[in-house]
Amino acid sequence: MFRCHQFITGDFKTRKVFLEDKVYGLALDALTKACSDILIVSPDKTMVLLGKRKVHPQPDWWLVGGRGRPGLSPSEAAAANTKRELKIDANPERFKVVGSYNLVWEFRQQKPKNNGTADISTVHSLVLTEVRYLINRN
Numbered sequence: 001m002f003r004c005h006q007f008i009t010g011d012f013k014t015r016k017v018f019l020e021d022k023v024y025g026l027a028l029d030a031l032t033k034a035c036s037d038i039l040i041v042s043p044d045k046t047m048v049l050l051g052k053r054k055v056h057p058q059p060d061w062w063l064v065g066g067r068g069r070p071g072l073s074p075s076e077a078a079a080a081n082t083k084r085e086l087k088i089d090a091n092p093e094r095f096k097v098v099g100s101y102n103l104v105w106e107f108r109q110q111k112p113k114n115n116g117t118a119d120i121s122t123v124h125s126l127v128l129t130e131v132r133y134l135i136n137r138n
Contacts, residue, residue, distance in 0.1 A: 004097050004122050006073035014071035025110040028117045035121040036077035037065030039098060043130045057105030057117055074122040082126060095124035
């Protein structure tokens, strides 16, 4: 396992911006997204829990996670994605980097769907506590 360090210059401020689908589609044609994805691991480390995605680029079993937001470190983005998707509030220091992957997808959810999309994914592991694991299984 290794750490993914973050460097911020000056007084960077995060800005909340929403892009309409057409503009976001153009952005996807021009940019590679930075994602923080998470392998959710059982307390005894014998199982990895996956999520079932409904939409492209991977409408199947996949890792929990998604895009990072400007200004967040990869582990902070992983914590935010875990809270958003699983309602688990975990300290970013609990996320351990497994690897970094370049993902290029043939399809995407936004039009034109067949233009595909590309991601750089920092994959983290998060070992659940016994209590959280039992709550999420039921």
